[in-house]
Amino acid sequence: MILETRAKLIKAARESFATQGFAQSSMDVLTAQAGLTRGALYHHFGDKKGLLEAVIAQIDAEMTARLTAIVDEAKTTWDGFIDESIAYIKMALEPEIQRIVFLDGPAVLGDPSRWPSQNSCIMSTQRSIEKLIAEKTVRPVDAPATARLIMGALLGASLWIASAEDPHEASQKAIDGFLALASGLRLAAV
Structure with a gap:
């Protein structure tokens, strides 16, 4: 009940x-x-704010499941890392996610980087970075710091996309920028 x-x-x-x-x-x-x-x-x-938190938690769980499936289907760890990151950026174009998670959520609940869901995103990204380092696909960087930088960039891009005059154009620019940044981590094309 x-x-x-x-x-x-x-x-x-x-x-x-x-x-x-x-x-x-x-x-x-x-x-x-x-x-x-x-x-x-x-x-x-x-209250209504508590209800918003529950709605965002539900949407976040669905986003995480979708992103996990993308990683699981990837041919390589690198492909999974890139595909997951791009998919996260593109989710900011989906009207429900855009409105609830990236527009209203921050306005009502404050800085999304402090939401509990961001900790799980950072930990997932950290695990990917650690695996990529172990595979010698990326430079030996500090995985926790790099994970925070990457998630900060993805979250910042998503917030920008959600409020942009042309979200589709902003999304493409964010994807291009992310790919350029991520390529700097790679040791060599595998």
Whole structure:
């Protein structure tokens, strides 16, 4: 029952936040859409901001699953690293992710680099860098620092894309820039 109630509220909020934005989403409307009361929202999430955190956590988990599949399907560790990074940049073009994660999320929840999900992204990138170093594909760099730099660049690019006048043009520029930066890590073409 608890999980079902939470799921209903998250689903209604996700739809509302994606179409109307956080600020324009009414708690009364979204709880009515879920067939629940404001009391249920307060009980499970504390407030509208808590509900946004839960929606972002759900979207982030879906993004992570998609990115993990990309890495798993790659022919090499390098290809997985590049493909995953480019896919992350391109996700900023998806309307729901763009609106909720890269526009409303930072406006309401603050600096995304401090969100718990960023720690898992940094750790995943660090593991990739460590594996690439062990394979002698990239220079022997400090993996934790390099992972933070890469994730900072990807997050910064995604925030820029989400608010750009022409997000598609910004995305392509970000991808080109990332590829140039990443190539500097490589020891030699393999």
